[in-house]
Amino acid sequence: MTVPKLRIAGLDKSFGTGERRTQVLRDINLDLADNEFVSLVGTSGCGKSTLLSIVAGLQDFDAGDLSIDGAPILQPGLDRGVVFQSYTLLPWLTARQNIEFALKAAGYDRAACREIALEHLDLVKLSQSADRYPSELSGGMKQRVAIARALSYRPKMLLMDEPFGALDALTRHHMQELLTQIWEEHRLTVLFVTHDVEEAVYLSDRIVVMGIGPGRIMQTFNVDIERPRREEVMETPAFMDLQRGVHKAIREASRRPEMA
Amino acid sequence: MSGPARSAPGAATKQARRRRSSGIGVPIARSRFLMIAVAVFVGLGLAWWAATGLEWVKPIFLPSPASVATQIAKLATDGTLWLDLRASAYRISIGFLIASALSIPIGVLIGSFRSWEAGIEPLVDFIRYMPVVAFVPLSILWAGTGDTQKFLIIFIGTFFQQVLMIMDNVKRVPADFIGLGRTLGLPDRKILTRIVVPSALPGIWDTLRISLGWAWTWLVLAELVAATSGLGYRITVSQRYFQTNTIIGYILLLGLLGLITDQVMKALEKVLFRQDGHSQ
Numbered sequence: 001m002t003v004p005k006l007r008i009a010g011l012d013k014s015f016g017t018g019e020r021r022t023q024v025l026r027d028i029n030l031d032l033a034d035n036e037f038v039s040l041v042g043t044s045g046c047g048k049s050t051l052l053s054i055v056a057g058l059q060d061f062d063a064g065d066l067s068i069d070g071a072p073i074l075q076p077g078l079d080r081g082v083v084f085q086s087y088t089l090l091p092w093l094t095a096r097q098n099i100e101f102a103l104k105a106a107g108y109d110r111a112a113c114r115e116i117a118l119e120h121l122d123l124v125k126l127s128q129s130a131d132r133y134p135s136e137l138s139g140g141m142k143q144r145v146a147i148a149r150a151l152s153y154r155p156k157m158l159l160m161d162e163p164f165g166a167l168d169a170l171t172r173h174h175m176q177e178l179l180t181q182i183w184e185e186h187r188l189t190v191l192f193v194t195h196d197v198e199e200a201v202y203l204s205d206r207i208v209v210m211g212i213g214p215g216r217i218m219q220t221f222n223v224d225i226e227r228p229r230r231e232e233v234m235e236t237p238a239f240m241d242l243q244r245g246v247h248k249a250i251r252e253a254s255r256r257p258e259m260a
Numbered sequence: 261m262s263g264p265a266r267s268a269p270g271a272a273t274k275q276a277r278r279r280r281s282s283g284i285g286v287p288i289a290r291s292r293f294l295m296i297a298v299a300v301f302v303g304l305g306l307a308w309w310a311a312t313g314l315e316w317v318k319p320i321f322l323p324s325p326a327s328v329a330t331q332i333a334k335l336a337t338d339g340t341l342w343l344d345l346r347a348s349a350y351r352i353s354i355g356f357l358i359a360s361a362l363s364i365p366i367g368v369l370i371g372s373f374r375s376w377e378a379g380i381e382p383l384v385d386f387i388r389y390m391p392v393v394a395f396v397p398l399s400i401l402w403a404g405t406g407d408t409q410k411f412l413i414i415f416i417g418t419f420f421q422q423v424l425m426i427m428d429n430v431k432r433v434p435a436d437f438i439g440l441g442r443t444l445g446l447p448d449r450k451i452l453t454r455i456v457v458p459s460a461l462p463g464i465w466d467t468l469r470i471s472l473g474w475a476w477t478w479l480v481l482a483e484l485v486a487a488t489s490g491l492g493y494r495i496t497v498s499q500r501y502f503q504t505n506t507i508i509g510y511i512l513l514l515g516l517l518g519l520i521t522d523q524v525m526k527a528l529e530k531v532l533f534r535q536d537g538h539s540q
């Protein structure tokens with residue numbers, strides 16, 4: 001048996017202390033295979049962001065095991081690239097400098113930083129905007145830079161928390177296409193949080209539906225839709241069936257047990 | 261309504277636009293803004309000129325604009341004005357620099373680390389509410405009537421406010437920026453110097469600009485009470501000799517100096533943080 005890229009086993013997480021202590025995640029078990037694209041979906045508040053940020057090493061947890069390539073996750077690190085929903089481009093740096101900032105942190109020398117940064121801006125089709133400041137970029141462009149930055153230092157996996165959540169519908173579609181294209185070409189293990197089911201089906205190999213109260217995994221869908229995927233695939237019956245199925249699962253999962 | 265159908269919408273728009281030329285938050289043309297602002301200054305100046313010219317008030321209470329202007333010109337030519345200005349500028353520069361040099365690192369520290377905040381913030385918040393004026397006698401007792409006492413009053417008046425405001429500037433740094441630094445494996449010290457400080461800098465600059473305005477007030481206060489030179493000193497001396505024209509001239513000059521430093525700080529802000537939209 002091979003070691004999974006990411007292993008989450010028996011993970012529990014609570015917030016608060018004493019009477020106000022509430023469990024947010026209960027007994028989360030999830031393995032991601034090498035180069036697998038997995039989406040987490042579920043109603044808001046079910047703990048998707050919390051789970052992602054625990055994997056990123058930004059939050060601690062109560063119980064369970066987390067490992068990447070068999071090595072336990074103890075803190076944040078360069079082996080996991082993170083793309084946040086808010087545009088986390090540093091406003092005093094240009095697009096290129098923002099990527100170089102990450103590369104410098106990763107220990108690359110000056111010349112390499114520049115070269116790799118430009119290469120990755122090219123990857124997200126932003127070569128023309130390398131020297132523009134974030135305030136001069138649209139939301140979609142900012143998020144492309146953020147993705148380029150997270151990929152630039154070659155992490156073992158990518159964690160994305162609703163990266164396209166703040167974008168308008170049209171831009172979101174372009175971003176989804178771009179991401180699929182990049183992913184299909186370069187392959188990487190990705191854990192992707194979204195509340196957009198269409199997006200999840202389009203991008204993923206596997207969709208994990210989470211329930212609420214406390215957050216836990218309810219159901220998993222394999223997305224057996226052929227790659228490369230282009231936008232037209234969204235119109236196929238298989239795609240729409242799966243989309244409906246996931247929607248239904250989310251609806252059922254978001255009924256809190258105490259309300260049933 | 262009666263005109264050709266084609267022009268009706270245009271007329272309606274024009275009318276709508278006219279109706280919207282005032283109201284809460286409705287923008288006005290820059291030229292219009294300037295015109296109103298200048299008109300107020302000119303109006304007040306005229307009122308002053310008329311009130312003194314028509315001898316509604318005695319010159320000893322309110323001298324004429326011409327008298328103030330000639331007096332200031334006289335003090336400028338005999339050098340008094342420049343000596344006063346130099347003494348005051350020196351005091352405010354040093355006092356303000358000391359306060360800022362201490363408040364920036366402390367503000368950054370307590371804005372970033374909760375235990376430092378617990379140790380310093382409540383104390384500073386308490387001292388902040390002690391009236392600066394009440395420290396004047398104490399400051400003279402401690403530091404005499406020389407420049408040190410002026411530094412001390414400026415320091416007491418600005419430092420504590422600055423610390424709290426800079427703490428706020430730092431706390432406004434988006435949490436995800438810090439998250440970014442951590443996911444890049446940066447140690448706390450580097451997150452502080454490479455992310456938190458640069459990110460808070462435009463806000464900190466704004467804090468400095470605002471507190472520099474207050475520093476002028478504390479400087480003059482200190483000079484009014486105990487000094488042998490400076491703008492505030494000249495005002496006190498002039499009162500003794502009923503030189504109301506000097507007093508008013510210096511007060512206007514102080515207002516002008518405050519305005520100029522503020523504008524300079526604002527201009528520098530634009531140069532220093534050009535690329536920054538302040539917040540995203």
Ligand SMILES: Nc1ncnc2c1ncn2[C@@H]1O[C@H](COP(=O)(O)OP(=O)(O)O)[C@@H](O)[C@H]1O
Nearest residue numbers: 015016024042043044045046047048049050051
């Ligand atoms: N720092 C925190 N302190 C207390 N409760 C929190 C904190 N962060 C998240 N929560 C709670 O945990 C639950 C899950 O939040 P989150 O992971 O953001 O959900 P999702 O991303 O699925 O919308 C929510 O009920 C939220 O209120």
Ligand SMILES: [Mg+2]
Nearest residue numbers: 048049050162
């Ligand atoms: Mg979330």
